[in-house]
Amino acid sequence: MHERQTSNTSLTSLLGTPVVHPDGRLCGKVKDVAVGTGADAGLVAGLVIKSRESGRRLVKATEVIITPSGALELRSESALEPIRGDENFIFLAQDLLDRQIIDVHGRKVVRVNDVDLQWFARDTLADLRVREVEVGLRGAVRRLLQGTMPRKTLDQVASHISARVIPWEFVDMIEVDPARRVKLKIEHARLALMHPSDLADILEDLAPAEREAIFTTLDEEVAAETLEEVDPKLQKALVESLDSETAAGIMEEMHPEAAADLLADLSDARSEAILEEMNPEERQEVEELLEFREDTAAGRMTTDVVIVPVAATVAEAVQALRSFDGDPETVTEIYLVDERRVLKAVVPLARVVLALPESRMEVLAEPRFISCRAEERQQEVAELFDKYNLRALPVLDRDGRLLGAVEADHVIAFLRQGR
The missing domain is CATH 1.25.60.10 (MgtE N-terminal domain-like)
Incomplete structure (x- = not known):
């Protein structure tokens, strides 16, 4: 391949590739590939070259020429740099192969079998970038047969196998250090969006x-x-x-x-x-x-409910909604109580949205509402939800005072646990 051409390769194909000096002397072999993180995520920072005499050193991809024989030739003797150990690199063979990673695109955990890379033109030089991670059979076969046949033959065999890959931008990788502290090695903010x-x-x-x-x-x-x-x-x-x-x-x-x-x-x-x-x-x-016992209505209820006095107006109910500290997405109805917190009426949230601000809440109330006692068993609560097609069920003490409400997702949760 001419150095300015753009073509694909793999980590498996690169590992073990001979690297020679400009005069043809063997310098070492490719031991690993170092990849940048942060702003340089996916860009190959350098090839890790190992020899018996000099140990591990790094050479930038732009500082090598691919020879007709497939070996890599250094552009100059000064191209090799020491590896200090404090670089913020991911070493693909050391840190990624056979490791579990998170596919934030597919929302699952997978195991890495190989890594696909691409040589691409950059000014007058050829640079190297990670394209995608192999998580299927193609990468596994390539690894398994490595060294048993010429690389071109191996690439031809692998090309007939369907690929299962993850684009590099959808990968989050984790690493455990000897002290068992764990850290994400690539920007993990995408996880919070899932x-x-x-x-x-x-x-x-x-x-x-x-x-x-x-x-x-x-x-x-x-x-x-x-x-x-x-x-x-x-x-x-x-x-x-x-x-x-x-x-x-x-x-x-x-x-x-x-x-x-x-x-x-x-x-x-x-x-x-x-x-x-x-x-x-x-x-x-x-x-x-x-x-409260966990298997009762009180044990399953939430105390995050919206409560207003029975004489409240719609405007006052809206203000109570605005100052509500709980999750607003869970609110389906507003509860009207007297001065002793005894439940007097229930108003569906949809009616509040459509009503005039000066309207009285008790006028909007359901003519009848379903409630249950705190000690009601969770199976009986589920039956009430099913029978009356409820979105929420107020829970009362023996004196009729409102304690909280069981929501539909609470019922779904304990029914799933019982399966």
Whole structure:
């Protein structure tokens, strides 16, 4: 290949390639490929050349010429640079081959079999860039047959196998160092844009150290949403891997009932340590829920509900919505209570949106509403949702005072756990 032509190659094909000096003397062989991160992500920083005499050194791709025999020839004797060890590189063979990576495009965890690269023209030189990661049979066959046949023959064999690849920009890689600290090696902000359910699936597919790496790099809100989606056993393992202050910050962002269920699965000492780190308001909500059995309506309800006096106007209800501290996406109805917090009426949110500001809320109320007692069993709660096609179910104490509400997704969650 002429140095200015653009063509594809692979990490497997490059590894072991002889590198010679301008006068033809053997310099060493390609041991690895160093790739930049950050702004240089995907651009090959250099080929790692290893020889018995000089150990490992680095040469930029633009400083080599591909000879007709397939060897790489240095442009000059000074092209080789020492590897200091503090460079922010990914070494493809060392750090990537056979490792688990996250395909943020396909939202799954896969194993790397090979890496496809491309020589491309850059001014008057040929540079090298990572194109995609091989995660299918083609890369595995290429690796398996490496050294058993000429490279051109191997490339021809591999070309007949369907490729399964991930473009480099959709890859997030994780690395565990000897101290068992885990870090993302490529920009991981894309993970925060994924749906919590997809993140939960990824966490469940990873080994514990890698799992903790992903989880601890998420901000508290995303971590909380993701934690609510994973299996209860995994929830417990993730929280136990965190210090109490970090765990408390995440639980403050969770729905109170979900946080209470999780704390109930921890030891008393661990649960108390996390509660002590939580803000007083969130701690009180969770502690109140911890008093109820998990398999009852009160144990499944949320205390994040919108409440207004029975004599309130639509304008006052809208103001209550605006000042609501919970998740606004969960609100489907507004509860009207008297001065003792006894539930008097329920108003669907859609009616509030369409009403005039001066309208009285009790005029918009449902003529009848369904509620349940705090001690109602969760299976009976599910039957009420099914029978009356409910979006939410208010939970009352023995005196009719509103304690909270069970939402439809709470019912779905415990039904799934029971399957």
